[in-house]
Amino acid sequence: MTRQVMNLGHIAAQNGRRLADHPAFIWGGLTLSWAQLDAQVSALAAGLRARGIGKGDRVLVHSKNCDAMFTSMFATFRLGAVWVPTNFRLLPDEVAYLSTSSGAKAFLCHGDFPDHAAAVAAASPAPEFTWRIGPGSFGSDEVGAVIARHLGERVADVAVEHDDPCWFFFTSGTTGRSKAAVLTHGQMGFVITNHLCDLVPGTTEADSSLVVAPLSHGAGVHQLMLAARGAASILLPTERFDIDEAWRLIARHRVTSLFTVPTILKMLVEHPAVEQHDHSCLRYVIYAGAPMYREDQKRALATLGPVLVQYFGLGEVTGNITVLPPSLHVAEDGPHARIGTCGYARTAMQVQIQDDEGREVETGVQGEICVIGPAVFAGYYDNPEANAKSFRNGWFRTGDLGHMDEQGFVYITGRASDMxxxxxxxxxxxxxxxxxxxxxxxxxxxxxxxxxxxxxxxxxxxxxxxxxxxxxxxxxxxxxxxxxxxxxxxxxxxxxxxxxxxxxxxxxxxxxxxxxxxxxxxxxxxxxxx
Structure with missing residues (x-):
């Protein structure tokens, strides 16, 4: 029996109907309503389809945060194709490797990266075509021009099943080559619901989020989740991390949520601009990617108030392992402060601490943090060796070491590879x-x-x-x-x-x-x- 699910590209179409005039995307002087964004998604999808892109084809995207990056995600999903974004800070040979390893059929490359475009074109096999994003002198076409030519064409969402891939999420590659974690339409439907439930409860189209990290990874998942509720995404005007501008935008747009990592949150909190702009609108400041040191946590709480949300989760589990909500972030040390915890298991997910043989260890005993549940990815693309190492008895092995207390709170003690x-x-x-x-x-x-x-x-x-x-x-x-x-x-x-x-x-x-x-x-x- 097939398990057809909603194509994630339908999120833009839903919002385009219900919230036609509501802002969807703000970047410098550009504001796109949901109706405008949906029209651009269809136009880009039509252009890609005209070049032969269809269900299951991989579309590699190497770009700084911009409107085309945001639009390309929904357009690729809508075709049933697979979005393959890269971190724009990678080197040309690294992107070329990601192109060949993913089997990319199309390449959308920001105009600031001609060397990356050349490296990908020289790879074997190379994508069938390259389109440039923005000004530049390479590529057979430019994404903005493609959208303009096809504007008005309506592309319906391609039917997809639960296990159809939608996103190749590359691991950060802290050891060895990056691997493509296969995220599927059904899995990501659950991830969106879980994020809304556990990280930003009560979010509606009245909310907005400032993007301070590359859309290619966790920030992209965060923005997709907010899009499902019709909330607007706001980008910094340039790729430079301007902290003063970030706080200015938060005040101007009454930003309600922010997704970042502890090192960036630390920079935001310690910058004098935090005291110069009104940030009382913030309801959820979400940090992930690594635990936050206790001293930094205290300072953030003292500066921002009870708005911190921590979650622990790898790309392979799309962030869905544990959560520590605002109510459990305590500013003062004491018996009620669970110092060092990354929280408890996410809704519909199960976390277990296991020994080297895969057996669950006793409370308080250190072992490897392992997880099962609907947010776990479908495996690494074309990498059976990595899959064999990462799964044991059905459990995904995070590679992180930790222990669990009697109430189920998880404490990360470090990466196994850092020990x-x-x-x-x-x-x-x-x-x-x-x-x-x-x-x-x-x-x-x-x-x-x-x-x-x-x-x-x-x-x-x-x-x-x-x-x-x-x-x-x-x-x-x-x-x-x-x-x-x-x-x-x-x-x-x-x-x-x-x-x-x-x-x-x-x-x-x-x-x-x-x-x-x-x-x-x-x-x-x-x-x-x-």
């Missing part, structure tokens, strides 16, 4: 990072393990001081010595002006390691044990 072993003891960097961040001079820190001939691995900490403060190695080591066991103490402390961040706003340990090497700060290791 290092020193002198036979397992050491989890996050625990040490939390302690270092309680020092008043430290704004950011990354702890990682490095090879050592005597101990196997030893820890080093890279710290960033708050503006106007200073600290040195001896001071932080002395401060930390009273807070952690001696075997967990980092061997060295380095001080940088900033930590390297990925295109997703995270601080991958591999980037920190590469930067240590580039700065020559690993030379001292060469003499260890000699």
């Amino acid at each position: 290092y072993i020193s002198g036979g003891s397992n050491i989890y960097p996050r625990e040490i990072e939390e302690k270092i961040l309680t020092h008043p001079a430290i704004a950011e820190v990354a702890v990682l393990g490095l090879p050592d001939p005597v101990w196997g691995e030893i820890g080093v900490a890279v710290c960033v001081c708050r503006g106007g403060t200073r600290a040195d190695e001896a001071e932080i080591a002395g401060f930390l010595s009273e807070k952690i066991a001696r075997y967990k103490m980092p061997k060295r402390f380095f001080f940088w002006e900033a930590l390297p961040k990925s295109g997703y706003g995270k601080v991958p340990k591999r980037l920190v390691r590469d930067e240590l090497e580039a700065r020559g700060q690993l030379d001292w290791l060469r003499g260890q044990g000699s």
Whole structure:
């Protein structure tokens, strides 16, 4: 029996009828109503269909946040094709790899990236055609011109079933090559409902959201969820993360929700502009992608009030693992503060902590966080080896380590890949990072393990001081010595002006390691044990 479901492209059509004149998309001086956006979606879908794009075909999109990026998602869905967005900060050869690995048939590329277009065109096999987004000198056509030519043509939503793919969601590739997680129409219908239920309850067309992250990943899921309720999406006018402009837009448009990651939220809260613009309209400030350090959490709560929502979820589960709502974000430490938790299992999802054999562990015992439920993806595209590693007895293995308390609250202790072993003891960097961040001079820190001939691995900490403060190695080591066991103490402390961040706003340990090497700060290791 077939399980036909709503084509997600129908969201634009529904809103185009019911909320025709209501704003759907705001970007600088451009405002599109839902009727206008739906008309552009149909026009782009008609153009793609005229070039042979149909159900199951992959459409690769490499673009900065813009109207064409937003429209391309719904247009691709409407055709029953698969949207394959990339992070626009990737290098040309990385995008070329994503093109070939996804089997892309069409390529929509922002005009600022001619080198990426050339790399994709030179790949084998290459997409059948490339369309440029905006000004530039490459491509057989330009997306805006395609939309203008086909405006007025109506394209009906192609019938889709529950397991038909709609989106290849690339993992951030913190280790090895990025993998395409296959998201389906049925699965994403559940994800939208779950996000609305658990993250932004009560959202309607009266709400709006500011986009401060690439639409290619979590922000795109967030905007799709809000679109399902007719809420407007507002983009920053340029790809530069202008914090003052972000707060100005929040005040001007009475923005009610914001999706970001802890590092960006920290920047928003610590910038003086937060006190210069009215942000009382904010109801939900959602952060995900990594746990938020307790000291940063306290400051955000003190600045913004009880609006924080945390969720834990990988792209493979489309964010649907746990939630910590505003009511459980407590500003003061004490018996009612569940410090360090990422929340409880999301609606209709089940979370379990498992040992290396796949058995559920006892309450409070550390293991791997595993999950089942309707939000779990359909598997990695054309990657049976990765699928075999990621699923066990039907459970998706997140690769994150943690434990669960008696009431079902989950605590992440770190990535399995971040753990290092020193002198036979397992050491989890996050625990040490939390302690270092309680020092008043430290704004950011990354702890990682490095090879050592005597101990196997030893820890080093890279710290960033708050503006106007200073600290040195001896001071932080002395401060930390009273807070952690001696075997967990980092061997060295380095001080940088900033930590390297990925295109997703995270601080991958591999980037920190590469930067240590580039700065020559690993030379001292060469003499260890000699």
